[in-house]
Amino acid sequence: MRKSTEHRKMTVKTVAAILGVSTATVSNAFNRPDQLSVKLRERILNECSLLGYYGPNPAARSLRTGATGVVGIMLAEHLAYNFTDPCAIEFLQGVAEELDAAQVNMLLMPGRQEFYKEKSLEAIPDRYILYGPPRDLEIINRIETQRKPIVTVDFNLPDHLALNVDNYGGAYRAAKHLFEQTSGPVAVLGIRLCDSVKLQTMENQQTNSRSLSVSCQRLDAYQTAAAETGRLIPDNYIWSSDENTWSNGIKAAKEILATKPRPTGILCMSDQFALAALHVARSMKISIPEELKIIGFDGTPESKRHHPELTTVYQPSLDKGKLAAQMVLNPGNYKSIMLPTELKIRESA
């Protein structure tokens, strides 16, 4: 008698032999219930589980069928970075919720070339969510040659579904509000800003010309709102950091608040940066919002929990994630979407 503890390698072939049926029948039991009698199917499933055969080998199966049941989430950067950004995390949470529900797997993929050197990992997923333009844009070509459903988030790709949020509108309203609240100098703390302006970058990298649309849109909106209020944000009041991390935020905020004349308002392109600015301001005993007004971006949960509560531009990151997942699972049902943003006026400005 064969016992499950024995554990020779189990394959359709071996279990078929043991059960005295053909491999086709075993396969059908797992994949096409309609192809065999209910009774037989049940017997097979039971015995298989006893034997320690839990289902077809995924590699073999997908070699044969050409599908894997995994959705690739192509990130803009390496993985570790995304676990650092509250906004990205919320987005991923949304994606995960939907993918969980649909019982498909999610493969996080770094947006950097070196991971794909002489491997074609891009062949693994059946469908793709591109969360921001990958740092190395050539990756996109490789994905496109696969002819699989693609949803782009926070940027656009010709001929593919796109999911965006109204960055311009949100940033515009934020800036307008800020300029109404203060007549002093206003600084910008941005992320990966385009090099159309010469600015106070935090790193000595050459500012990158790769698709930075989100930040550029926001900066554009800030400047437009400034102009409409008869103001201007000069280049030396614009900071840019390559990564949306707390420590970068602290560093930049210190520089900003050391500038003479000291800004009386800061437009931050993330809540994390805004919170960091608040932190620095507090340590410098600068009172909020009296002496300094700060507006964030994203509307992460933390922005609400902080004291004083952060005025910020809310974007529905969680829903964005859910929606991206739904779109990629069911591309036929959707058109490209632009989600609204909303200025949440709270205590910091």
Add this chain to the structure above:
Amino acid sequence: MRKSTEHRKMTVKTVAAILGVSTATVSNAFNRPDQLSVKLRERILNECSLLGYYGPNPAARSLRTGATGVVGIMLAEHLAYNFTDPCAIEFLQGVAEELDAAQVNMLLMPGRQEFYKEKSLEAIPDRYILYGPPRDLEIINRIETQRKPIVTVDFNLPDHLALNVDNYGGAYRAAKHLFEQTSGPVAVLGIRLCDSVKLQTMENQQTNSRSLSVSCQRLDAYQTAAAETGRLIPDNYIWSSDENTWSNGIKAAKEILATKPRPTGILCMSDQFALAALHVARSMKISIPEELKIIGFDGTPESKRHHPELTTVYQPSLDKGKLAAQMVLNPGNYKSIMLPTELKIRESA
């Protein structure tokens, strides 16, 4: 002339035919540089990339070789939950950093049975990190029958490398400190507490007997410290929530602070809970630490940023993640490890 834009499906066979070499040679060009001349190899690699052949198909390759180059991170719960828990995120960040560096892929896997129904997803990864005991323990069996390297984190499995932190010690020091600071009643706000005690659970689930070692160890330590100080934490001052989320923390904290006599100290099993408790206390105008002392657990970055700063038991989540990754990539070099925890006395207690 064949152009890369043409895009018939590229396989070793087709490119070999086009280049006029054998499939074995193409394969060797990608996998075993020593098997052919440098010149030939370079030519092949170049032409392939021109042709749009970026490397061997992963499914076919791993069917043949039996390896995939992916590390599975088995989570205790569904994916979405883990993106909700700051401590889990930090751990994942650490894992991601190392895995990024080693250029191996990471597959997040939910710890729930229903995902594996009639699929053997567990066959995909080459190695496993089990982050906490999966909710459905049967999954462990399936992983074990694969005979692949396994590292368990925050729990133990016979015959496998384990990575733990000193929960008992940390909790003990925290409780000792708290009992020295206040003579009033002390409440516990725990996570998935064992059912050895009857307690104020936040959900009406039957308290689960699955491996809850971490929380139990902490509770044990709290009680021991209490006893040593001539105190006791009665069952009706112990709350337990099934999920470490902000909203659960708020809900529990409200109940706790409505209890008569009102606790003058709360031992929280996560920083998120502690921060939530601080939030509720503030809204009730309870002064910290004068009227209420709160201690958290984990030492997440937020605990330091908050005002008042949170007294908490630090555990090196980021390093834990890095170490877990290193261990699983190189099991031979390691023995099971217990990482220290440290009581960080700050402002809240």
Add this chain to the structure above:
DNA sequence: TTGAAAGCGTTACCAT
């Protein structure tokens, strides 16, 4: 240094 061919575990077609 290169080539021919077997086989990894599965599924889907076609027969029965």
Add this chain to the structure above:
DNA sequence: ATGGTAACGCTTTCAA
């Protein structure tokens, strides 16, 4: 309703 079998794309042994 069930079974036989070719083919998915690759790597690796063996022979040349």
